[in-house]
Each structure stands twice: as structure tokens, then as C-alpha cells.
Amino acid sequence: MDIHVRAYQLPVNNISINLSLWHRTNSFQPFLYNQTYDYCKFMKNPTRMPFVKIFFDAIKRTSNINHTCPYNHDLIVKGFVMNDSMFRLLPLPGGTYMFKLRVATLNAWRAEVGVQFLLDLKSK
Known part of the structure; x- marks a missing residue:
């Protein structure tokens, strides 16, 4: 996944x-x-929100969003790949899932990204 937010x-x-x-x-x-x-x-204390931290730990290696606010630049994600290992800590049955991320600035929703994936328990 590649995203460039101006x-x-x-x-x-x-x-x-x-x-x-x-x-x-x-x-x-x-x-x-x-x-x-x-x-x-x-971003000031990521360990307080474990589910968000799972996602953030996966995406921060491929983005420039790895610092606290304020952001004085465009937000870029380049080459992000979602995989089963992101969800190994969650008690999920196998099947088809969708992970959805919505982003708001100044209290207005600006973007939504949905990713569908198949969780194969055999590979767990």
C-alpha cells in the first residue's frame, strides 16, 4: 500500500x-x-493503546508518521504490506476480515482506507 496525503x-x-x-x-x-x-x-505514549500500537508498529517502518504532533509535512506511507503476523496477538478465528482506518483532522473525517485479508489459522 502506498499513500500520499497532502x-x-x-x-x-x-x-x-x-x-x-x-x-x-x-x-x-x-x-x-x-x-x-x-x-x-x-504518539506521546503508544503503549497505553495496545491495538493501535500493533498497527502503528507495522506501518511506522514504511512511513514518515513516526513522531509526535505537530506535522509540518505531507504524510507518506510507501510499500506497506499487511500480513497475518500483525494479528497473531488477537484471538481471531480464521476467515475473511477487513481492517478499516479512518483519519480526521480539525474534527472532520478526511480519509478512509479499508484492507481486506484472509486469516489462515493453519499458518498461525
Whole structure:
């Protein structure tokens, strides 16, 4: 996954993120997790929010979002690959899932990214 977010109003120091996990039965249904966080507070102490930290630890190696607010530059993710190891710590049954990330700045939702994946328990 490659994402380039152009920041038109700098600095950005009010960021909310919503992370949710969806499971597919006949259609995608909310499953286990749907939380909204103040991203700037999270960056000051990432260990307080374990689920967000799982995602952040995976994405920070391929992005320039690995510092606290404010952000005075465009946000870039380049070459991010989601894999089963991100979810090994969660008690998930096998199946098809969707991980959704929503981002808000200045209290308005600006972006949404959804990634579908198959969790194969045989490889756990």
C-alpha cells in the first residue's frame, strides 16, 4: 500500500483515528474492535493503546508518521504490506476480515482506507 496525503493547512496538530476490524459472514460485520483515538496523545505514549500500537508498529517502518504532533509535512506511507503476523496477538478465528482506518483532522473525517485479508489459522 502506498499513500500520499497532502497537508494543505499546516501545522497539523489535531488528528483523530478510528480503527475497526470487520469479519465477513454473508457481508462484512463489525467484529471485536471499533475505537477512535486522539492520535497526537497516542504518539506521546503508544503503549497505553495496545491495538493501535500493533498497527502503528507495522506501518511506522514504511512511513514518515513516526513522531509526535505537530506535522509540518505531507504524510507518506510507501510499500506497506499487511500480513497475518500483525494479528497473531488477537484471538481471531480464521476467515475473511477487513481492517478499516479512518483519519480526521480539525474534527472532520478526511480519509478512509479499508484492507481486506484472509486469516489462515493453519499458518498461525
